[in-house]
Amino acid sequence: MRYTEFTPFDLWLLAQGLGVTVGLFLVTSLIGVAIGVLWGVVRFYRVPVLMQVITFVAEVLKNSPVLVQLFLVFFGFPAFFKLNMTPVNAAIITLSLNTAAFVYVIAVSSIESIGRDQVEAARVFGLSRWQVLRHVIAPQAMAFSIGPLTALLVNQLQVTSLISVIGVMDLSKIGANLNLRTLKPFIVWTAVGILYYLAAKLVATLGAKLEKRLRAHSAFRGL
Amino acid sequence: MLKVENVKKAFGGTIVLDGVNLTVNPGEVVSILGSSGSGKSTLIRCINGLEKLNAGRITVDDFDVSKPKELAEARKRSGTVFQLFNLYPHMSALQNITLAPIEVLKRPKAEAEAEGRALLASVGLGDRADAYPAQLSGGQRQRVGICRALAMQPRYLLLDEVTSALDPEMTSEVLDILAKLAKSGTTMVFVTHEIEFARQISNRIVFLEKGVLLVDLPTAEFFSAEGGLAQPRVAQFLSKMRKD
Numbered sequence: 183m184r185y186t187e188f189t190p191f192d193l194w195l196l197a198q199g200l201g202v203t204v205g206l207f208l209v210t211s212l213i214g215v216a217i218g219v220l221w222g223v224v225r226f227y228r229v230p231v232l233m234q235v236i237t238f239v240a241e242v243l244k245n246s247p248v249l250v251q252l253f254l255v256f257f258g259f260p261a262f263f264k265l266n267m268t269p270v271n272a273a274i275i276t277l278s279l280n281t282a283a284f285v286y287v288i289a290v291s292s293i294e295s296i297g298r299d300q301v302e303a304a305r306v307f308g309l310s311r312w313q314v315l316r317h318v319i320a321p322q323a324m325a326f327s328i329g330p331l332t333a334l335l336v337n338q339l340q341v342t343s344l345i346s347v348i349g350v351m352d353l354s355k356i357g358a359n360l361n362l363r364t365l366k367p368f369i370v371w372t373a374v375g376i377l378y379y380l381a382a383k384l385v386a387t388l389g390a391k392l393e394k395r396l397r398a399h400s401a402f403r404g405l
Numbered sequence: 406m407l408k409v410e411n412v413k414k415a416f417g418g419t420i421v422l423d424g425v426n427l428t429v430n431p432g433e434v435v436s437i438l439g440s441s442g443s444g445k446s447t448l449i450r451c452i453n454g455l456e457k458l459n460a461g462r463i464t465v466d467d468f469d470v471s472k473p474k475e476l477a478e479a480r481k482r483s484g485t486v487f488q489l490f491n492l493y494p495h496m497s498a499l500q501n502i503t504l505a506p507i508e509v510l511k512r513p514k515a516e517a518e519a520e521g522r523a524l525l526a527s528v529g530l531g532d533r534a535d536a537y538p539a540q541l542s543g544g545q546r547q548r549v550g551i552c553r554a555l556a557m558q559p560r561y562l563l564l565d566e567v568t569s570a571l572d573p574e575m576t577s578e579v580l581d582i583l584a585k586l587a588k589s590g591t592t593m594v595f596v597t598h599e600i601e602f603a604r605q606i607s608n609r610i611v612f613l614e615k616g617v618l619l620v621d622l623p624t625a626e627f628f629s630a631e632g633g634l635a636q637p638r639v640a641q642f643l644s645k646m647r648k649d
């Protein structure tokens with residue numbers, strides 16, 4: 183490719199890349215949080231077998247590089263199971279599961295942070311396990327987990343940049359393309375970096391706002 | 406009737422309850438005395454279904470706490486007040502009280518709240534309904550704890566050292582309430598170290614020692630020389646408690 187100067191159209195390309203990054207981030211975060219919380223609930227109910235399987239899967243996901251997981255999902259599984267896998271689908275599956283594994287850890291530790299004594303009191307007054315989860319544990323666990331969850335999501339936003347290596351046209355991939363075309367790495371990567379920073383800052387701010395609201399709403403100590 | 410029959414409970418190799426028998430009739434106040442570690446809390450936790458029995462049977466109005474299907478009914482009939490209050494910290498005093506009536510007894514919210522407020526007023530906390538546990542003193546928290554148990558209209562009130570985490574002034578505010586409840590005919594199983602108070606309100610006093618119910622006597626007899634005091638362990642315990 184012959185190199186050329188920046189054009190106004192490049193801004194549009196960057197915006198598109200940002201859109202793909204943010205879109206994938208939102209989708210995978212939603213799926214990841216839903217799955218991670220569900221896994222946490224399974225553990226709360228101590229569902230035999232399923233609970234062990236989940237703990238094992240989460241361990242594997244947490245302790246292996248996302249890039250390796252991505253290659254396995256994009257190249258490995260399709261070759262082995264003879265499936266079709268688009269880059270976007272591979273990205274969604276990998277990032278969602280990776281987020282789920284870390285959300286699971288946060289969910290478990292926030293559920294466990296709720297004092298046994300309160301749970302026992304609720305049980306003694308006849309509340310079912312589900313009612314205890316819904317009325318006693320969940321509201322407190324949510325306030326407790328929002329901080330770690332925000333930190334996790336800010337990190338997962340950065341992790342999305344890995345999907346550029348399998349050809350998803352996210353912000354990093356657009357940056358790489360622009361860089362090749364203009365041969366102006368300093369300008370390109372500064373601009374891309376600022377965009378990631380702003381998106382991350384937005385996530386962090388929203389998380390902090392939510393946390394503040396959850397805690398103000400429950401005017402009690404010990405959280 | 407609340408019946409504990411030959412109940413045995415061990416944690417690992419440690420035997421904590423060793424064949425306990427106890428019957429509490431409606432309208433009775435039965436105090437359980439015994440030194441620390443004698444198994445008093447464990448007995449209460451067996452009655453309200455928090456611990457599984459190794460042997461024996463506990464029935465609350467004929468509902469067997471060891472049978473999952475009957476435990477719910479048994480629990481509806483007994484209300485527990487805990488040593489460390491065990492309130493829900495994210496809920497106001499009123500919400501602490503109304504949670505179970507609304508969720509378990511399916512009482513309409515407005516009704517449950519009206520009753521909750523009336524209960525709070527009756528223990529002198531009419532103006533603290535919206536306070537969170539952390540905003541209340543220990544004595545106030547325990548009064549909320551008592552209201553929470555009473556809101557379920559239990560036939561048997563189980564109280565496990567409900568004043569031992571409180572200073573003397575707060576202790577007396579809580580004991581005043583318990584005295585009123587006893588007078589009004591509330592059935593109570595009352596684990597305590599407040600010997601004098603137990604003597605005033607109890608119909609019967611039982612003494613637990615290393616998981617064995619050594620003595621089960623009407624209050625006056627328990628404190629008489631030929632009755633409870635004839636047991637060296639009881640005499641020893643009472644004289645030690647009086648010194649403290």
Ligand SMILES: Nc1ncnc2c1ncn2[C@@H]1O[C@H](COP(=O)(O)OP(=O)(O)O)[C@@H](O)[C@H]1O
Pocket residue numbers: 416419421439440441442443444445446447448
């Ligand atoms: N969950 C438990 N696991 C192991 N040992 C326990 C447990 N709960 C109580 N114990 C033991 O049982 C004995 C009786 O305890 P407890 O019923 O709390 O006595 P009390 O209330 O009379 O002071 C103690 O030796 C205590 O250490």
Ligand SMILES: [Mg+2]
Pocket residue numbers: 445446447565566
């Ligand atoms: Mg105890």
